[in-house]
Amino acid sequence: MDSKKLKKILEERLKTKERQISYDKKQDKLRIESVKTNKGITLSLPGIVSRYETEKEKAIDDVVYYIDQALIVMDKSQNLSGKEHQIFPVIRSTSFPTETQDGKKLLYKDHTAETRIFYAVDLEQSYRLIDRAFMDNEGVTEQAIFEMAGFNLRSLTNERKKDVVADNTFYFINYNDGYDASRILNQHLLEEMADTAKGQLTVAVPHQDVLIFGDIVNNQGYDVLAQMTMHFFTTGNIPITSLPFIYEDGKLEPIFILAKNRPVEDK
Template identity: 55%
Template structure:
């Protein structure tokens, strides 16, 4: 029997029954909400999206949803201190379209990175993490520079095991440890310099989504086309997509590039210069 919104609503009510939570259903927007009774903080779930996943994966899709929503609610209701937790502070890469404030209106802590990406900061909680807010720093008398220094040190300490693949005489390296910080490794300058030193051709780097970092040693024109297709595929499939544009790494700088079929990459300024 085909699943509809009312039936899914009942399933979700069973899944999220908790004496401290309140659930509601917005029929007009087709959204189900779970929130803390005391604070009103919570999460809204798109019913059509859940139904689409349920029809493919069944109860396993609801198991996964229940886990992630429950973890997020738990984090919302906790008070976190930074002092003494320094080794659990990490940078996370997000698209520049990512919100700068929480839904509750609190300003998130971030630094600019490239035209396509921004750096946010997170406190690792084991099974999840909490994005840091400006007021957390103010409460403890910390500075953004201190967070940058600590988080950069921590990301450098992560293991960088990669999988190698060669396609049409171009070398591709994938870091996908699934620790939540794969894309964050793009901030490890020593790793980028090491990859650059060992590359035969031009080094390109891509962070299509949170859980992968791609290095491409481009040695011929075909390599650019392969990288473009690869990055777009990863971007479309990622749970937390970042950018479908790869970067060329040169002189310790990351330059977002548009890959033109059968051509070397070019960005807007280069194309304008050619006109």
């Protein structure tokens, strides 16, 4: 699979009378827009080609589904009335845009050197990131959004899958509900994991749909953590960061892990 072939496949599967598709050859990006609203999604084809190497047709199916759902949401108007229980925080990388393509400023808070917290209205099959113009129109304050999002996040289930490698224990939260990585904001969950850890507690959010805890008791555990985090980072739909975090004294510190060595804190 190469970009040229992928472009043709995506154009065939995404083309409708209500959409306009354009291609930026220089940046190798495909833009799909709604004719109705002129809003749309830009896809970087090399990243999808890379996913195709490991996931095959599933990679393309996921992209098509994501685009279809996102454009449906863009064509509809949303409001917050009656949706207070559907507001959630979402974790993104610090490189994620803080404005929409039409210049609206998104509501966000700084989190770590690698991550930011944005806020969204859940729409079941997709969600809409909350911008400040939307907040003003709805007459709601940012503090109210923060509180509702935090409350709703704490209501989510946090059951973990467990795996042990060379005496190091790894726990995975992977509900694919759009808020797996967001659970890193649940302070009670972090404290619970820290209390039960026998060694150093690490936390990773390589992409939106997974949260990884590592109870690291030896050097091999750090190597496994580094490889695992990088793998998830390169295969996820919405990558966040390939750097895991050490959790100590209620704080998250991003770390570099050198092969066969203990981590070095990212200052």
